[in-house]
Amino acid sequence: MLKAIFFDMDETLCATSQADKVAGQAFTTWIHKTYPQVTEPKAFLQRYLQGVYKKLNAEFPHLVALLPDENAFRCGLIQNILAEQGVSITAKEAQQAQDYFDSARMGAFTFFPGVKEMLSDLRQHYKLVVITNGPIFSQHPKLNATQMSNWVDHIIVGGEEPEEKPATSIFQKALDLVEVKPEEALHVGDSLPADIAGANNMGILSVWVNATGASNSTDITPSFEIQETVELKEILKTLAQ
Numbered sequence: 001m002l003k004a005i006f007f008d009m010d011e012t013l014c015a016t017s018q019a020d021k022v023a024g025q026a027f028t029t030w031i032h033k034t035y036p037q038v039t040e041p042k043a044f045l046q047r048y049l050q051g052v053y054k055k056l057n058a059e060f061p062h063l064v065a066l067l068p069d070e071n072a073f074r075c076g077l078i079q080n081i082l083a084e085q086g087v088s089i090t091a092k093e094a095q096q097a098q099d100y101f102d103s104a105r106m107g108a109f110t111f112f113p114g115v116k117e118m119l120s121d122l123r124q125h126y127k128l129v130v131i132t133n134g135p136i137f138s139q140h141p142k143l144n145a146t147q148m149s150n151w152v153d154h155i156i157v158g159g160e161e162p163e164e165k166p167a168t169s170i171f172q173k174a175l176d177l178v179e180v181k182p183e184e185a186l187h188v189g190d191s192l193p194a195d196i197a198g199a200n201n202m203g204i205l206s207v208w209v210n211a212t213g214a215s216n217s218t219d220i221t222p223s224f225e226i227q228e229t230v231e232l233k234e235i236l237k238t239l240a241q
Contacts, residue, residue, distance in 0.1 A: 019110070022105075031097070037086065111146060112230070188232060
């Protein structure tokens with residue numbers, strides 16, 4: 001019998017990429033206005049977001065050395081990427097830019113439509129746990145922006161744990177918090193390698209949120225697949241039969 005449901009946060013409960021898009025547009029405008037000598041503000045933004053998601057680590061090993069101080073890392077990114085366009089700024093100015101982006105992003109960060117209502121309904125029947133990967137620096141503000149603790153029973157942030165998803169230890173922590181066995185839980189997430197593989201390895205039912213309807217070219221097989229998180233209700237009806 002199902003007793004607990006675990007959820008990923010970014011792109012599962014919350015529209016992270018949409019917030020990134022809104023913040024990105026605002027940030028591009030701000031950079032262009034603050035540093036008119038930046039001729040390609042959109043190219044700056046693209047490089048900055050790639051850096052935020054750790055896709056430029058090979059290019060900037062000296063910045064990787066700043067981690068786990070995520071704020072210092074991102075401010076360093078801003079300085080380095082602006083320098084590529086011939087613009088030199090101070091650490092204080094980089095911090096102002098980073099603060100602007102963070103503020104714009106959190107102002108736009110919210111749940112997907114219908115998710116709050118779904119969580120409210122599910123909580124009457126199941127224990128709910130959010131398991132989110134990522135640094136405290138970025139995840140705590142998102143949790144605060146959505147008042148996540150009002151909607152679920154427990155929250156686990158990968159950046160505060162010894163290991164992140166797909167590690168068994170983080171799923172075991174979730175099971176222990178709600179005192180259920182793996183077969184009494186279900187995990188919902190959008191990442192095949194982190195969410196689905198992690199749940200599968202623990203013997204927890206897995207639900208893949210495949211928003212774009214992409215084909216699965218991996219050997220990771222979810223128990224169920226949905227396009228929107230709110231479709232979970234249909235799966236729960238099936239399981240209850």
